[in-house]
Amino acid sequence: MVRVIVDCQVLLRPVRPVLEAIEGEIRDAMAKDEPIVMLRYFTGGEIYEHILDLLRGYDKHVVVTKRTFGGATSHRRVLRSRFGT
Numbered sequence: 001m002v003r004v005i006v007d008c009q010v011l012l013r014p015v016r017p018v019l020e021a022i023e024g025e026i027r028d029a030m031a032k033d034e035p036i037v038m039l040r041y042f043t044g045g046e047i048y049e050h051i052l053d054l055l056r057g058y059d060k061h062v063v064v065t066k067r068t069f070g071g072a073t074s075h076r077r078v079l080r081s082r083f084g085t
Helices: 016-031 049-055 072-085
Strands: 003-006 036-041 059-068
Touching: 003 016, 016 036, 016 049, 036 049
Parallel strands: 003 036, 036 059
Antiparallel strands: none
């Protein structure tokens, strides 16, 4: 399985329970050695630093910037090129 985390950015202002759920998903994916795609919207600002800190040193993650609200094309392209899925 590949975990996809979408729009976890400062300007999009997810609420604390959402951030905690994202942290849990990241930790669970890492424990299972699963790839993680961080899909960010190009005008949403930076990804929360504490989220990126969780990913430091984990080589099975990638950050992709999408230019549309859906982002499905970006998602498919990354999965194929980076993870062979």
